Amino acid sequence: MGRTVSRIVLWLMAALVLGPVVWTIINAFKLNVDLLTPTPKLFFNPIIDNVTYVLGRPSVLQGLINSLVICISSVAIGVVFGLPTAYAVARYPNRWTEEIQFFVLSLRFMPPVAVAIPLMLIWLGIGLYDSQIALIITYSLLTISITVWLAIPGFQRVPKEIEEAARVDGYDAYAVFFRVALPVAMRTLLGALAFSFVLVWNEFLMALMLTTSSAKTLPIVASEMSQLGMNVPWGILNAAVVLLSLPPLLLLGLLSGFMNSIFSNKSR
Amino acid sequence: MKQRQALPYTFILPTFVVLAILAFVPTIYAVIISLQDRTLSAPGADFVWFKNYLQLFGDRRFLNALWVSLKWEVITVTATMAVAIVLGILMFDATGPRMRNTLTLIFLIPVLLPRVCAAFVWKFAFHPLYGLVTYPYRALTGKTLDLLADPNAAIFAIAFVDVWQWGFFFAVIILKLLEALPPQPLEAARLDHAKGWQIHYFVSLPMLRTALISLVFVKMIESLRSFDLVYVMTRGGPGVSTETLDMYAFSQGFIESGKISYASSMAVIMMIVTLVGFTLLWKKVK
């Protein structure tokens, strides 16, 4: 009895998640006349125009390229600096490691506006404002710290015995990291990287303040589709929302795997 | 052996230096700007020292924004935790492996959506004339319901979207935490004929105490990032009833008057409050 009620509640909650998402996808194929109706319309004449309009905009293509370049580069920088640090913290704990962890976490306390205003002036001053480089460097702070944080448990879950065995086989400390710990922890680490990718992909405030045109990322382009102040083309906006949401959703499987492995009690 | 001693340094130091540069340069610069009178329209600037800060405490919109931000933190953190704990326990108690896996996947979706997208989706759903959420109310009463234009309800409507994104995500985490608990204490409680909610209230949740506190902490930090939602859904309105600190700083710096220094002084105060507050909290929790 209680179990059935619980299940109904859970399915209702799942509907609360999926409902708006599905509705948005449906709306992406509607004309404004079908959208702006007092009674929501389920049956209508679907049109592809919104989608083709969005995909046909040069600004969308440019935003997509910018987003990909910026996200991938900053995630890569996060990997290069973050993974070794995470490994060192996980495997070589000393009296500083806790302080280091806290320092890295505390970077997340900083309000984005507090960073964005000075950075805007700095990038303006050295002529890098509205460039991909500026955003990549800005986001590196984010990706490095999040990579350190999420990768620490990943490395902790690598069985110590494997590393010891490698050492007995004559691997030096660096080889143990690159050839043993890294490959073994890879699955969890990929999840961590996916998180840092999604975080940067979705970032809005800094991108809004640090770009005007050439380095605009996709969230900014999508929000501009709303033409606030003039007629909002809701159909087009819905199509843009769908496009913008696709890449994070494609990573869903990877992230769910990450959640499973990081909270499981199997190893350690 | 030497190598093993050197590794932590070669692995940590460069990262540390990079992070320190990336973090401290803008921070120090933010403080400098906040002591000047820079605006967007004029390139020059003079030092006015603490004038901006003094002005802030006579600015009713700043004081209002402080209050709104505090309300926002309390509402979103408590609601997220409540939703997450209830849903996490329901999933743990009432579902088999297949349903659990499906729900886990579904519940991860909202947090992955760009906040801008979530905000647009719900803004349209809340629309008084065309919205899906307000439709039943329209159909039943013939009246319209404009949540985002109601000074009392607007902040809850935005908070709802925040909880929609984070509550489901945290529910999945809590489910994973429950799954990772050793089963013996729960079994023992069950043998003592404890009811479902009693088991969780007296046994499993206390066992998860530290993990739950960490989650509260993480949510408090993430709740500071309300800007995307507020910017898209209300821009701080109606009036100033949803104007959080970052929204007000952005308005002052960019939308309304271009007073970058004034905005920066607000941002610096925000930074000091959160840094000090969270550091104390963290140390205490530890």
Place this chain on the structure above:
Amino acid sequence: MKTKFAGLAASTAIALIFACTNNAFAQSPICADTVHVLAQPRDGLTLLEDYRDEFKQLSGADFQIDYLNEGDRRSKSQADASTIGKYNVYYVDEGNLPLFASSGWLVPLMDHYPAAYDYADFDAGRQQTATYDGKIWFAPVLGGGDIMVYRKDLLDAAGIAPPATLDELKAAVEKLNDPAKGIYGIALRGKRGSGDNVWRWMTYFKGMGGEWFKDGKPAFNSQAAVDATNTYLDLFKYSAPGTQTGSWDEATGAFLSGQVAIIIESAPLAGMTIDPAVSQVTDKVAFLPPPAPLTGGGFAHGFAIGSKANPDKASQDCAGLFVAWSTSKENEARRLAKGQSGELNRSSIFASVEFAKTFGDALPAALAATASHTAVNFWQDARWPELGNQWGIELEELIAGTRTDVKGSLDELNAFATNLVAQ
């Protein structure tokens, strides 16, 4: 369809001629680099992109338009112009023209505007709005005054004559308001901003005799301002849901979906109401000038030449050519052919046969009639946006009901303005 084809053929021919002369005399092209433009999304500008090659042949270079929505365009163009100034052409509006012109971020237009494009053909009101400090700064992309659009069917059914005065408007709005049937009396703008709620409020303020300054001192707390604000708040009781925090979009959206009886809005709305792609009330609307004594808020947006990105005469000429070409008669004719009534500015287009054919008689007549009601309502000063936005917040709070003291709010604004002027 035929006229469209003819237009196309003609434009190709012109482009070819230009191309030929260019080749024949081996003239150096007018533009050396791509023209960078910062603009707001407009259908008419998107349309320009289809004719990219025409501009290339004309000038020797391509153009790139970056779009930002209204609020962002205002703040970002200001940020860009005051610092690096990377745009050759800025999209400016009546509200920020004084700031841009007086800060030296723009180059006066007419020295670089080829005479063949006939600037004098633009609607006189828009020319006036594009003028500041005795010089012309931009070529209009859109503009106009205010127009009243009302639902014939609803007014007839209720036996109400179209309101000609403010009192009649109040009475009609109150009577027509019937939320149970999903009909609201009016749709106003509640969202904060010098170009949003304040823009609409100003027509009441000015119409009731309000002045921004008396004897050089701010005079916002005058009786006219109090009356205007109270009238605006009274009317808001009958304004469609969503407009309390909405602006043009929410107000016109409610009207276009058939839920509003009377609306007074910027003139481009009129053409939209009879466009079946966006309107559900195409056969039920009629147009009139705003009721007396409301003054229509004259506005115009347009393209101006940036000063920093165009340091020499050659680049200024190039930017000028883009401004002229993008707002040419031919491009307006193309917008007309696409049914984009909101972005037409030239007298020759308004007088054309195609215009009458596309929009019938009623709309052109009503648009012409609004001209005499149109006035400059806002304070023409670089500090206007800051002042207008301050009042925007207070007005939004009054509308939301989190603030009730009208006189006190205006006193507060007056103090703010006194401080602003003194700086």
